[in-house]
Amino acid sequence: MLSRQQLIDQIKQKKSFLCVGLDTDLEKIPAFLHNYADPIFEFNKRIIDATRDLCVAYKPNAAFYESYGVKGLQSLISTYEYLPKDCLSIIDAKRGDIGNTSDRYARAFFDEAATGMGFDAITITPYMGHDSITPYLAYEGKWVIILALTSSVGSKDFQYLQTNEGLLHEAVINKCNTLAGTDRIMFVVGATKGAEFENIRKHAPHNFLLVPGVGAQGGSLEDVCRYGMTPECGLLVNASRSIIYASNGEDFADAARAEALKLQQQMAEELEKAGISPS
Numbered sequence: 001m002l003s004r005q006q007l008i009d010q011i012k013q014k015k016s017f018l019c020v021g022l023d024t025d026l027e028k029i030p031a032f033l034h035n036y037a038d039p040i041f042e043f044n045k046r047i048i049d050a051t052r053d054l055c056v057a058y059k060p061n062a063a064f065y066e067s068y069g070v071k072g073l074q075s076l077i078s079t080y081e082y083l084p085k086d087c088l089s090i091i092d093a094k095r096g097d098i099g100n101t102s103d104r105y106a107r108a109f110f111d112e113a114a115t116g117m118g119f120d121a122i123t124i125t126p127y128m129g130h131d132s133i134t135p136y137l138a139y140e141g142k143w144v145i146i147l148a149l150t151s152s153v154g155s156k157d158f159q160y161l162q163t164n165e166g167l168l169h170e171a172v173i174n175k176c177n178t179l180a181g182t183d184r185i186m187f188v189v190g191a192t193k194g195a196e197f198e199n200i201r202k203h204a205p206h207n208f209l210l211v212p213g214v215g216a217q218g219g220s221l222e223d224v225c226r227y228g229m230t231p232e233c234g235l236l237v238n239a240s241r242s243i244i245y246a247s248n249g250e251d252f253a254d255a256a257r258a259e260a261l262k263l264q265q266q267m268a269e270e271l272e273k274a275g276i277s278p279s
Contacts, residue, residue, distance in 0.1 A: 001141040002088045002120050004183040007208070010056040010086055011233050012278045015268035018260060019057035019090065019210065021240030022047065022079065023064050030248050040065070040075035043252075045082055047244050050257040054264040057088035057236050059210075062109075077116040088236070089119045090145065090210070096125030102135040110139045121145050123188060123210070126172050130179060137180050144185055146176050149200065151190025151213035173203040182206045189228070191219025191237065197228035206230065212238045214263070221263070225270040233276055239263060 002010075011017050022044050026034075029043045036042040048058065065076035083089045095105040105122075112118030121143035122136060136144045149159055149169040158168060165171040176185055189200050191213030200209070209228060213219035214237050221237060228235055239260075247255035271277070 002086075003141065004208075006086075007056065007088055008232050010088075011271070012276060014053065014056055014264070015271055016054055016056055016264045017233050017235050017237055017267055017271075018055040018263050019059050019088075019236045019238040020047065020051050020055045020243055020260065021092070021212070021238050022058060022060040022244065023240045024060075024075075024244070025064060026068070028245055028248065030250060030252050032250060038071075038075055038078065040068070040072070041078040041082075043244075044075075044079045046253040047256050048079075048082060048084070050253040051243070051260045052084045052087065054257070054260045055087065057090055057238075058083050059090040059092050059238055059240075061092040061240075080117045080119060088121060088143075090121040090123065090143075091117070091119040092123045094123050094125055094147065096127055096132055098128060099131045099135055102132050103138075106136045106139055106142075110136070110142050121186070123147065126176060130175065133176065133179055137184060142184070144180070145210050146172065146185065146187050148173050148187040148204075149189045149193055149196065151192040151219065155190070170199075170203050173200070173207075177204065177207070182208070186210055186236075188212065191221070191224050194220060194223040195227055197224060201228060201230070206232075206234065208234050208236060210236045210238060212240075214239055214242075221266055221270070225274070229270065229274050231274070231276070233271065233274070237263070237267070 024040050033039040033042050065072040091109045109117050109119050109122050123145045126146050161168045163171045186208040189209045191211045214221050243256050243259045246259045
């Protein structure tokens with residue numbers, strides 16, 4: 001398990017707040033990998049080897065593994081086992097259900113003795129309320145990353161609805177922060193929201209934010225940092241396609257590293273501007 005302080009220490013040491021998304025699709029990986037017994041894991045292994053010194057987190061998306069059935073789940077377990085222990089391991093599952101079902105989802109991804117997976121964190125949807133969130137918090141030291149304001153086209157369908165406690169995504173943040181502290185709760189906020197990070201920080205001044213949308217989706221890292229960075233950084237910026245599919249040839253791992261390095265260097269500059277450096 002990676003604690004908040006350990007995560008902050010990694011950010012300072014690596015001069016990076018990069019999260020690499022492992023959204024591994026058999027139809028997109030280089031053709032030569034299909035000669036391996038487990039092409040998905042072989043792809044992930046090489047991506048991890050190429051980027052582990054440049055990032056502080058990895059985020060497999062559960063759908064890209066579950067869609068291949070038992071073989072896909074084994075690839076996910078093998079990937080979890082291979083993830084560096086100094087990096088935050090996030091399962092992007094976006095689960096959301098009533099308490100007893102949430103308890104089983106939590107067990108699936110948190111209870112390593114039972115399932116072979118003990119991720120540090122999981123993404124969830126808060127729509128069903130506090131009793132769909134608290135089962136995950138029962139696992140000591142695990143992070144719960146709650147969808148707040150996403151970069152999806154349909155985000156305005158619900159997330160901006162007015163409630164008695166402000167916009168819906170504001171009410172979600174306010175409520176969830178009553179369930180646990182900033183050492184257990186993060187929020188997903190899409191990078192394409194730009195200046196809206198300033199408002200998000202009014203409701204979540206100290207929480208870490210998991211930020212998708214930089215890279216292939218066109219989000220601005222500079223804007224995310226300008227409006228969303230805290231004195232401890234407080235950001236995990238995720239990039240998936242722009243890194244892992246930088247090439248579909250035999251050089252794919254080298255190409256992934258080159259893309260990750262570009263982001264890491266930009267992040268190092270932003271951290272320096274914010275006065276965040278190794279102790």
